Amino acid sequence: MNIGLIGTGTIGSGVIALYQNNFDKLKSHAKKPFKLKTICDLDFSKCPYDLSAFQKTSSYKELIADPEINIIVELIGGDEPARTIIETALKAKKHVITANKLVLAKYGKELLKIADDNNVSLLYEASVGGAIPIINNLKDSLSPNNFKEIVGILNGTTNFILTKMQKEGADYSVVLKEAQKLGYAEADPSSDVEGLDSSYKLSILASIAFQTEISIDQILMEGITKISAKDINYAKNLDASIKLLAIARNTDKGLELRVHPVIISNTHPLASVNYVFNAIYVDGDATGESMFYGRGAGSIPTAGSVWADILNIINESAYGTEKKQTINILPKEEIASKYYIRLLVEDKPGVLAEISGIFAKRNISIKEAIQKGAGEDAELVVVTHTIKEGIKNSAIKEIKALSCIKDVASIIRVGI
Amino acid sequence: MNIGLIGTGTIGSGVIALYQNNFDKLKSHAKKPFKLKTICDLDFSKCPYDLSAFQKTSSYKELIADPEINIIVELIGGDEPARTIIETALKAKKHVITANKLVLAKYGKELLKIADDNNVSLLYEASVGGAIPIINNLKDSLSPNNFKEIVGILNGTTNFILTKMQKEGADYSVVLKEAQKLGYAEADPSSDVEGLDSSYKLSILASIAFQTEISIDQILMEGITKISAKDINYAKNLDASIKLLAIARNTDKGLELRVHPVIISNTHPLASVNYVFNAIYVDGDATGESMFYGRGAGSIPTAGSVWADILNIINESAYGTEKKQTINILPKEEIASKYYIRLLVEDKPGVLAEISGIFAKRNISIKEAIQKGAGEDAELVVVTHTIKEGIKNSAIKEIKALSCIKDVASIIRVGI
Incomplete structure (x- = not known):
């Protein structure tokens, strides 16, 4: 199997690093030989690793057209041209792996159908929870469940800010500046702090767990910008913490979808998920309450999820798309x-x-x-x-x- | 695919309950039709569910000999005849699923080889951590890692006792009696409280993560019977907790294997794993620190793991045995x-x-x-x-x- 990688930024560089440093480990889990053959970017200078072993191109079309390449890894992020790249690759009967939450949340249903129609897989473990294998587990180990609820801390930037506020008593604007200085928050942090990033991820998780299609505007969304040190202090006095939670809950009246700050008791397992860590708490009628905790971002951790997807393709153990059932979404x-x-x-x-x-x-x-x-x-x-x-x-x-x-x-x- | 179930005790009953109550969910994840055809036990009276839909036998030999049955689920526990049942089934080219930690820890290597030789799978997700899909994740999503360490709270009985001691200041013997009354500890609790149960489970996890064979006597083992309320109180004053941990750590000098109580800081994610919950903390060079938390026992939760294994067999997505590498075990x-x-x-x-x-x-x-x-x-x-x-x-x-x-x-x- 030959792999083509598009995008050599943060996650793409991690994919290259693991290929170079953990090749023996990857090989020991692969049932067939595989090779990272070609990498594609407009600018390779962001990648700190030696790229001399790979073919290079600046044309994604050329990479997809290579008949030797079976697996395309799309890691450029954003809307276009990422969506077009994924669609073109699937239609060329290549398996696709992506970490692109935005494309998945917006166009997931149609792209998964194209994958199905072309008898290839579209996998996206790295799109939610970074290193946490939540997507694979929802499809696989947790699949005997009728899910009651999924509650996630899905955004590391906001969790870092809220943890710092909680531990240090500092106010939102002070901690945001610190997070920006440390590279945990972007210059324009709005997608993180307003809850949009978490909403994209929630729509991906809920669509798998509840086997349905979800559009972002069905999610009740509220960010953390109005949380003050006074509110955090009030929560502390109740032995509670404020967390930005993404919640999908199956109620009698329909599926409840929400992303907003919540005051939660410190006895809840999610309350001790701090700083840039993410976690997803899942309650199902078979396995009961469980939680998956780990690094929600980062070059090598997220690349670990990409390689797990690649191995699933190589070993032909990837799960296909699920039959969709209709579930009413609560207004x-x-x-x-x-x-x-x-x-x-x-x-x-x-x-x-x-x-x-x-x-x-x-x-x-x-x-x-x-x-x-x-x-x-x-x-x-x-x-x-x-x-x-x-x-x-x-x-x-x-x-x-x-x-x-x-x-x-x-x-x-x-x-x- | 036809399934034969041997053992209708706690976990076996859960397997039947999920088949009856969650059939639609299981079916939606299965790529082929499947049926629970025959159940085998010497006494069916322990099972609280309606068994009229199934063929019944008291002979495991008869069940294994049925040419229509492709998957055998062994849930009687203990050493013999469980080991013989698993061996016989594998040699008859049936896939086997078991929750039997003792048989796995003692005879895992030879049984996995028999499975390999007969081109069938032997899966055992339910043998460690009950509902927590740690085995599947070590083989699959976490496989790109060179593991640094695995630290688990793998025994619900001892975690219940230590949590109660921590929360209530009560002494070991008092809480043990309460745990026995609640059914969380057996009349003879020695396998749990002396660390043997955790050691079996650690040997299974470490043998997968470090792709090597481990025998129980290579594990430094110590139980919780000597922990007093005074010790717990000392830990509390340090903002720490006492937990029975199972640790496998890859050091420069070899693999360190240990099961014993540890005073850990309350900032560690394992410190907030309380009562009968289990959790496994994994640190690897790819995905970094992660933790898997959930119900470590119980009829339906553990049966959820058994069904996840069954679905992996039906969908032909099960991972085979791993190539073994030699790793030095630290004395x-x-x-x-x-x-x-x-x-x-x-x-x-x-x-x-x-x-x-x-x-x-x-x-x-x-x-x-x-x-x-x-x-x-x-x-x-x-x-x-x-x-x-x-x-x-x-x-x-x-x-x-x-x-x-x-x-x-x-x-x-x-x-x-």
């Missing part, structure tokens, strides 16, 4: 949560009564209310019982309009 | 650890000087020494720097002989 406004709401308020009597009234007329009881500070710094923290998204939005709108409310500083979901 | 006396040593001592001056002297002449420094209590209750806790097993043993022998030492109450390794 966002039906998603229900408990809420922690931190309000900046006028320091005068009756504020709590007004707030309680707004919830009471919606038939929602307040679990806890704490008044803090005084004068200019007067705050009111309210923790509600479970409210549906739509009702919460209308209550918040009404609260914002109250004259005694200076600002709704934070709204964070509690528990999963 | 037990060369294994090095830091130690926490709790001594009951005479309440008089000079005790610490005598102890320090014994370590000093072996060139070992003491990291910490705490004197506690007075009179009859006088204690000395010493934490050493790293010592090799053999040297530790000689030092302890000398300490025991000191007139000022009433008892060496605890010796627990610190850190992993």
Whole structure:
């Protein structure tokens, strides 16, 4: 089997490094001989490894047209030309391996159909959770389950920021700058901190676990930019942590899909997943609660997942696409949560009564209310019982309009 | 494909329950039709499910001889006749799936060779970690790695006992009785609490990860029976926990194999694995640090792993036996650890000087020494720097002989 690699950036370089350093190990697991024959990029200078052993080209078309190449590894990322490369390769009856979450989330269904029609595999273990073999496990070891829920910490940047805030008490903007300096966050961090990256990944995981198609706009999405040191401190006092969670949950009424910060108890296994680590917690009716933890990014770790996919192709042990079943997706406004709401308020009597009234007329009881500070710094923290998204939005709108409310500083979901 | 099931106890019943309740899910992942045709036991009364749909026999020979049956699931456990059943089935060219850690640890190498010679698979995901797909992952998704270490909490009984001791401050004997009452510990708990069960499982995991043969007596083994509430309390004060760990570590001098209690920092992901849950932490040069967490036992969860193996056979995606490489196994006396040593001592001056002297002449420094209590209750806790097993043993022998030492109450390794 001959492999063609397109893209020699972070993950592509890792694929080359493992080929050079771990060849004996890879070979011991391969049932047939294999060779990394050709690498393709417009600029090879980003790759720190010796590339003299490989054929080089700047044309992906030329690489795909090579009749000796059976497996194409697409690692350039982004929308186009990645999507076209994958489609062209599949139609040329080449197996394709990619780490491209965006292409998978947007065009996964049609590309998997093209793979099926051409009797080749499209594998993408590295697209979610970096080194964590969650996709393979959902398709394989966990497949006897009817899944109840999948809850993931799928974005290392935001988990690094939230962990730093939790450990050091620092505020969001300070820690974001540090993460950018360390290379854990990009200059424009919006895709990570607004939850888009996690949403792409959730749509990939949920589409496998629930054997259905999911589009990004069906996911309730909220980022971490409004989390303050005060909120983290409140969570700490409850022996809890704030994590950006991606949740897919099978309810009586349909599949609930959400990405947002959550205050979770420190007894939950996800609470101790810190810094750049990722983890996916899975609950199914067969195997029960399980969790897969590991490095969510990084050159060599992610390349490990790419090589695992390559070995599955070589050994003809790859799982094909799944038969799709239809599962109803719960409308966002039906998603229900408990809420922690931190309000900046006028320091005068009756504020709590007004707030309680707004919830009471919606038939929602307040679990806890704490008044803090005084004068200019007067705050009111309210923790509600479970409210549906739509009702919460209308209550918040009404609260914002109250004259005694200076600002709704934070709204964070509690528990999963 | 037709399946024959031998053994309708805890796991066997779970296999039947999943067949009955999750058939649609199993079928959606199977590339060929399959049927659970025959079940075999001497007594079917332990199984709480309706067995009317299956053929029944009390003769495993008859079941194996059935030419329609392609897959034999052995779930009776123990040494004989389980070993003979597996051997007979493999020689009759039937694929075999088992959860039998004892047979695997003792006869794995020869049985895997028989499977190879007969061109069938012998799979055993359920033998280690119950529902946790660690074996499949070591063979598959993690296979690009040269493994540095594998550290597991592989025994739910002892983890339940240690967690209860940690959370409630209760002593070993009290919690053991509670575990027995709850059915988490057997009337004779020795295989669990002495570390034998964990050792069988470690030998299976290490033989896959390091592609070598391991016999139980090459594992340094120590149980949890000597851990007291006092030791747990000491660990707590260090923000640490005591866990029974199974460790396989690739060192410059050879493969280190050990099962014993360890004081580990609460920042380690294994420290938050509590009660009957199991977890396996894996560090490899490709994927980095990862952890697999889940239910280590239980009827349905373990049966989920059995069905994952069955699906791998049906889909012809099972991994065969690995080419064995030779790796040197480190002699037990060369294994090095830091130690926490709790001594009951005479309440008089000079005790610490005598102890320090014994370590000093072996060139070992003491990291910490705490004197506690007075009179009859006088204690000395010493934490050493790293010592090799053999040297530790000689030092302890000398300490025991000191007139000022009433008892060496605890010796627990610190850190992993």
